[in-house]
Amino acid sequence: MGTGTQLSPSWPAASARALLPGRLLLCAGSLAVSLLLCAMLLAQFAEQPLRLDAWRQQPQQELRHLAEQVFGQSPGKAILRSLLLAAVLSVVWSLAAGWIARAELLYRRAGSMGLASLPAQVTPTRLVLTRVKSLCLLLPTSLIVAVFLLSVGAFAGLFNRIPFLGTLLVALALPLILLFCLFAVFILFGSPAWFLMPPAVAAEGTDSFDALSRGYSYLYQQPLAFTLWEGLALAISALPSLAVFLLLNQQPAPVGPETAPLVWAAGAVISLSLFWTLQAPVYLKLRLIVDDVDEDEIWDEAPGGPSPVSESGPGTPGRDNARRRLRLGAFPAGDVEKQATEAEGQEPAVGLHAKRGQVTFRDTLTAGQGFDSVQQMVLLAGVVWVGLVLVAGAWIVLRPGIGRALDPEAIRESARALAAQEPAKLAGLLVGVVVIGAAGLAGLARMAARMAAVKVCYGQTLPLVAAAPFARRTRGRAILSTVFLAAGLQLLLAAGALAPFAVSGDVPWAEVVVLTASGIVLVSLAALGLGALGVEGDQGVSTGALAGNAVETLASAVASFVSCCVRFALLLAFTWTAWFLMCESIAWSGGENVRWLRWGLDGRLAPEVEGGFYWLMSRVAGFWFLLWFGLALVYPAAFALRWGAACYLLARYRAGQAPTEPLVLSDEERSALRARQEASRRRRSG
Numbered sequence: 001m002g003t004g005t006q007l008s009p010s011w012p013a014a015s016a017r018a019l020l021p022g023r024l025l026l027c028a029g030s031l032a033v034s035l036l037l038c039a040m041l042l043a044q045f046a047e048q049p050l051r052l053d054a055w056r057q058q059p060q061q062e063l064r065h066l067a068e069q070v071f072g073q074s075p076g077k078a079i080l081r082s083l084l085l086a087a088v089l090s091v092v093w094s095l096a097a098g099w100i101a102r103a104e105l106l107y108r109r110a111g112s113m114g115l116a117s118l119p120a121q122v123t124p125t126r127l128v129l130t131r132v133k134s135l136c137l138l139l140p141t142s143l144i145v146a147v148f149l150l151s152v153g154a155f156a157g158l159f160n161r162i163p164f165l166g167t168l169l170v171a172l173a174l175p176l177i178l179l180f181c182l183f184a185v186f187i188l189f190g191s192p193a194w195f196l197m198p199p200a201v202a203a204e205g206t207d208s209f210d211a212l213s214r215g216y217s218y219l220y221q222q223p224l225a226f227t228l229w230e231g232l233a234l235a236i237s238a239l240p241s242l243a244v245f246l247l248l249n250q251q252p253a254p255v256g257p258e259t260a261p262l263v264w265a266a267g268a269v270i271s272l273s274l275f276w277t278l279q280a281p282v283y284l285k286l287r288l289i290v291d292d293v294d295e296d297e298i299w300d301e302a303p304g305g306p307s308p309v310s311e312s313g314p315g316t317p318g319r320d321n322a323r324r325r326l327r328l329g330a331f332p333a334g335d336v337e338k339q340a341t342e343a344e345g346q347e348p349a350v351g352l353h354a355k356r357g358q359v360t361f362r363d364t365l366t367a368g369q370g371f372d373s374v375q376q377m378v379l380l381a382g383v384v385w386v387g388l389v390l391v392a393g394a395w396i397v398l399r400p401g402i403g404r405a406l407d408p409e410a411i412r413e414s415a416r417a418l419a420a421q422e423p424a425k426l427a428g429l430l431v432g433v434v435v436i437g438a439a440g441l442a443g444l445a446r447m448a449a450r451m452a453a454v455k456v457c458y459g460q461t462l463p464l465v466a467a468a469p470f471a472r473r474t475r476g477r478a479i480l481s482t483v484f485l486a487a488g489l490q491l492l493l494a495a496g497a498l499a500p501f502a503v504s505g506d507v508p509w510a511e512v513v514v515l516t517a518s519g520i521v522l523v524s525l526a527a528l529g530l531g532a533l534g535v536e537g538d539q540g541v542s543t544g545a546l547a548g549n550a551v552e553t554l555a556s557a558v559a560s561f562v563s564c565c566v567r568f569a570l571l572l573a574f575t576w577t578a579w580f581l582m583c584e585s586i587a588w589s590g591g592e593n594v595r596w597l598r599w600g601l602d603g604r605l606a607p608e609v610e611g612g613f614y615w616l617m618s619r620v621a622g623f624w625f626l627l628w629f630g631l632a633l634v635y636p637a638a639f640a641l642r643w644g645a646a647c648y649l650l651a652r653y654r655a656g657q658a659p660t661e662p663l664v665l666s667d668e669e670r671s672a673l674r675a676r677q678e679a680s681r682r683r684r685s686g
Contacts, residue, residue, distance in 0.1 A: 010281060014104060015236060018277035019270070023100050027272040030096040031265065035059060037088050038066055045069040045081060059261055076588045079150075079581075083143050090139035090194060097198035097276045098135045099124040104280040105203055109298045121300050122205065131201050134208040138197040138215075141208055142187050149184035153177050153585025160590040164613060167593070170586065171620040174597070178628060181585065182578040186220075189574065193219040195230060198276075199283035205299040218286040225289050229282045237275035241267045359649040359662075364556040365563055367456045367646035371571070372638060374461055375451040379634040380627075382444040383489055386437035390490045393433035397426075408497040409506055438479075438486035445482050445530055446471040452641035453534030456649070457662040458673060466672040473538050473666075481529025488522030489637070491515050523640050524557055531644025535652075535663045542652060549651035556647055564639045575632040576600075579625065599625035 017023070035055055042062065043050045046069050055062045070081045102124040109120075128135065156177055159166035170177075193215030200211040219226050244267030248260055255263055284295040394411045397418060418426045447467040454462040495515035501507040532541040546553065583601060587594045596618040598607045609618045649662055665673070 014277050014281055018274040023273045026096050027269045030092050033092050034089055042066045076584050087140040087143050091136045094135040094138050094198050098202050099128050100276045101199040101202035101280045102127045104277050105298050134201055137208040139194045146184040146187040149180045150585045152180040153582050154588045157586040157590030167617050171617045174624045177582050181582040185574050185578045190216045190219050195279055196283050199279050203298050218290050221290050233278035233282055237271045240270040359653050364646040365560055367642045372461050375448050375638050376631045376634055378444050378448045379637050380630050382441045383634055385440040386486050386489050387493050389433055389437040409501050434487045438483045441486050442482045443471045445485055446474050449530035449534035449641050453645040456642050456645045460673050460676055463672045466669045478529050478533040481526045484522045485526035488519045491519035527640035527644030532648040534645050535648050545651040545655040549654050553647050560643050564636055568636055571632050571635055597621040
């Protein structure tokens with residue numbers, strides 16, 4: 001039913017329609033049912049009788065009491081209770097949201113296509129009745145999957161109760177448990193995508209699994225757009241509640257205490273109606289951004305007719321988008337193979353296609369997205385090497401002050417004293433630390449640079465066995481960039497070591513900031529050189545192309561730095577939450593001896609464990625802890641290398657030097673990428 005037009009979100013008109021009596025009555029009824037369910041859950045959690053009168057007279061106080069019973073418990077109990085509360089309430093509001101979204105979509109459809117006189121075949125009420133199961137299972141399905149993933153840790157906790165052997169098995173299986181918890185974190189962090197799921201059912205007429213796929217896809221593919229549009233909807237819908245809050249906080253109060261709950265309820269009903277009404281234009285806008293589907297393309301089939309899923313196979317946004325783009329002629333003329341294969345959701349059976357043909361400035365900001373575990377492992381090995389060299393150099397500095405503990409503050413004081421007494425010796429020591437670090441880092445840096453270039457150009461991960469020959473072929477190249485990378489990483493490690501002392505006030509923050517800024521600049525310069533090497537290999541790097549595009553590269557560096565900081569913060573949040581949930585899930589059933597794995601928790605790095613077997617298992621857990629967080633901490637370096645490769649590709653294109661293929665692949669690399677491509681195609685087709 002698409003017409004090829006792109007409608008504006010029509011926020012004022014949608015906001016006005018939120019005040020229609022039918023939507024207000026539906027939200028009022030849903031709010032009443034939600035409060036009843038909250039009262040029942042509170043009675044169950046607090047083990048007290050059901051007090052409906054208290055909820056009617058003082059709903060705010062009862063809601064605070066419910067929050068205390070849910071979030072004021074132990075971490076494990078708080079997680080389970082909050083998930084149960086969210087699942088129960090989502091059933092009520094998914095039905096209401098589906099009805100409101102369908103009504104709003106039909107208004108938009110009639111206005112855009114002149115169908116005001118043509119009745120819809122699927123009315124809001126009929127949609128809810130025919131899709132009641134899909135609507136009710138939206139959020140509960142994802143939360144049940146998350147609980148199942150977390151139950152793996154609880155099952156491992158039972159093994160921890162078995163002395164020695166069970167604890168050893170748990171310690172060795174921590175990486176697998178962490179992966180399950182990480183998947184649970186992705187589901188839980190993506191739970192705000194539920195706001196888009198009822199509109200997805202209303203607009204597409206699909207089942208709960210397709211709505212889940214669309215919601216999570218739109219959130220994780222376009223997190224910034226999702227945040228902006230949902231933030232706008234939330235800001236508009238919060239205005240009535242804000243007005244009620246300001247009204248009731250006036251002195252003297254305009255209404256009595258008996259009437260205040262009703263005023264609060266009226267403001268909440270209007271806010272809820274506004275919020276769910278605006279989810280329809282938000283969904284259409286995100287669908288346009290991600291799937292390139294016209295905003296006026298809204299499903300409307302006769303009851304009993306074929307559903308969108310049965311017509312096009314599994315209802316995934318990517319497959320539907322490929323068919324629409326093929327129909328609209330979005331592919332280049334003559335690329336028949338690519339048209340047919342992408343329309344079926346597959347990659348071409350033969351041949352490699354670059355992910356990007358013409359590199360743009362935007363590509364330099366987004367080329368670093370994703371998490372390449374192989375590249376991260378390579379960079380982590382390099383960081384460990386330069387870190388060990390730095391520690392060895394620090395020990396040499398500290399050796400004259402024997403008797404002091406080997407800590408960053410003592411090393412700093414010894415280095416300052418050596419700089420005042422023998423500056424030449426300190427300078428030689430620093431040069432030696434950087435040179436030795438660069439010597440061991442060189443091969444790893446070249447492999448990581450090639451992986452970054454392949455990821456930017458082809459969107460695939462280059463295996464380690466295919467990247468190693470590249471490092472051998474380019475031995476002796478990008479020496480200065482490797483030195484910059486080693487020095488930058490060592491400066492960042494030193495800043496990280498001094499940061500805790502700066503927090504306690506023992507070290508000035510200025511020193512930490514200077515070390516951090518210097519490290520970032522050196523790593524960025526190294527990324528440009530290594531990124532160019534990763535693209536050109538042994539063909540020769542065009543330094544003139546980078547110099548001729550210096551202004552755009554500098555602008556990209558500033559914007560990419562902000563983007564990297566945001567993504568790095570999100571990655572650390574995912575990493576820490578997965579580790580926390582793993583420890584908590586094992587503690588649910590792990591018995592008394594579970595403190596051995598709580599690294600980074602309880603306000604200290606290493607947990608307090610008695611000597612013996614549990615001390616040894618704690619060190620095994622500490623190894624996994626350092627590896628887990630180490631892979632996350634080297635993400636900025638991986639981002640920088642991909643950014644450097646994208647900047648070089650852009651500079652080469654601006655200089656008119658872009659060849660047909662963005663980089664020349666060796667036989668090993670081409671075979672490896674084809675094998676991965678074919679395996680991915682078989683997984684999707686199977």
